[in-house]
Amino acid sequence: EDLFQTLAEEIEVLKKERKAIIIAHYYQRPEIQDIADFVGDSLQLSQQAAKTDAEVIVFCGVHFMAESAAILSPDKIVILPDANAGCPMADMVDAEGLRAYKKRVPGVQVVCYVNTSAEVKAESDICCTSSNAVKVLQSLKGEDILFIPDENLGRYAANILDRPIQLWPGYCKTHDRLTKEDILKAREEHPLAKVIVHPECREDVCQEADYIGSTAGLIAYAQNSEKREFIVGTESGILHRLHQACPGKEFYLASERLVCPNMKLTTLDKVRDALIALSPRITVQEEIRVKAKAALDRMLAL
Ligand code: 13P
Numbered sequence: 001e002d003l004f005q006t007l008a009e010e011i012e013v014l015k016k017e018r019k020a021i022i023i024a025h026y027y028q029r030p031e032i033q034d035i036a037d038f039v040g041d042s043l044q045l046s047q048q049a050a051k052t053d054a055e056v057i058v059f060c061g062v063h064f065m066a067e068s069a070a071i072l073s074p075d076k077i078v079i080l081p082d083a084n085a086g087c088p089m090a091d092m093v094d095a096e097g098l099r100a101y102k103k104r105v106p107g108v109q110v111v112c113y114v115n116t117s118a119e120v121k122a123e124s125d126i127c128c129t130s131s132n133a134v135k136v137l138q139s140l141k142g143e144d145i146l147f148i149p150d151e152n153l154g155r156y157a158a159n160i161l162d163r164p165i166q167l168w169p170g171y172c173k174t175h176d177r178l179t180k181e182d183i184l185k186a187r188e189e190h191p192l193a194k195v196i197v198h199p200e201c202r203e204d205v206c207q208e209a210d211y212i213g214s215t216a217g218l219i220a221y222a223q224n225s226e227k228r229e230f231i232v233g234t235e236s237g238i239l240h241r242l243h244q245a246c247p248g249k250e251f252y253l254a255s256e257r258l259v260c261p262n263m264k265l266t267t268l269d270k271v272r273d274a275l276i277a278l279s280p281r282i283t284v285q286e287e288i289r290v291k292a293k294a295a296l297d298r299m300l301a302l
């Protein structure tokens with residue numbers, strides 16, 4: 001605790017010197033969320049990165065998130081405190097594979113989850129996040145739509161709209177560890193609780209849920225609900241904000257395996273070191289950046 005306090009103070013001073021903003025995803029460690037200027041879901045974080053006037057953005061999240069910030073704000077220094085913080089789901093599709101698919105299905109419109117590399121975004125028509133996937137699909141006319149790379153989110157959005165779309169076989173390794181049996185067991189232990197899950201969860205898990213939503217969606221649902229108890233089917237870091245936002249309510253993580261190792265790589269000492277060194281810096285090659293930005297801008301305009 002004392003160490004956290006000392007590091008937090010150091011970070012506060014460095015942040016001012018560097019004219020930096022620290023933004024963090026809800027899956028980050030509690031002490032990281034506590035020092036952040038802004039904590040949010042993927043959509044809110046891209047909106048924040050697009051509009052900030054800070055000179056340096058320290059992105060406490062994973063690589064694709066920092067990369068999106070670099071795509072939207074090329075004149076800013078974007079820092080990812082641990083360069084190894086990746087997203088296994090984002091790695092399940094690459095630009096070459098996507099180009100091959102587009103060749104096989106000429107005219108296909110590609111919706112890419114924000115959990116993708118800049119190269120993949122550059123090959124896509126429009127981005128989405130888990131909070132606007134339905135809206136993004138709705139905005140597209142035409143028959144052939146490919147959703148990459150999250151099969152679960154794509155299927156969830158397509159089911160809501162009752163619209164057939166083509167799915168890429170990708171998934172989140174963290175959410176995939178949550179099983180239907182985990183939910184049934186948690187319901188038995190907490191019969192009065194509502195089950196709230198992220199759309200990255202498997203289909204049979206989603207079928208057991210009372211509410212499905214993005215991280216920000218889950219927090220808003222718990223806040224507005226009359227209920228006092230919730231079984232939570234998403235990454236463990238969200239519990240920190242749920243407790244802050246909903247004093248007096250109880251939250252039970254649906255499985256102790258709901259921990260994303262990449263999200264946990266960011267620590268206070270790495271944030272401090274990153275602010276001192278202004279590194280590891282995330283940049284995107286200009287030709288790719290411009291194309292990727294078009295897909296992000298199209299989403300942000302909705
Ligand atoms: P959201 O915050 O948009 O729900 O994203 C979840 C996620 O898995 C990010 O990696």
Ligand code: SF4
Nearest residue numbers: 087088089172174260
């Ligand atoms: Fe990627 Fe899943 Fe981790 Fe999010 S929680 S960064 S989707 S592996």
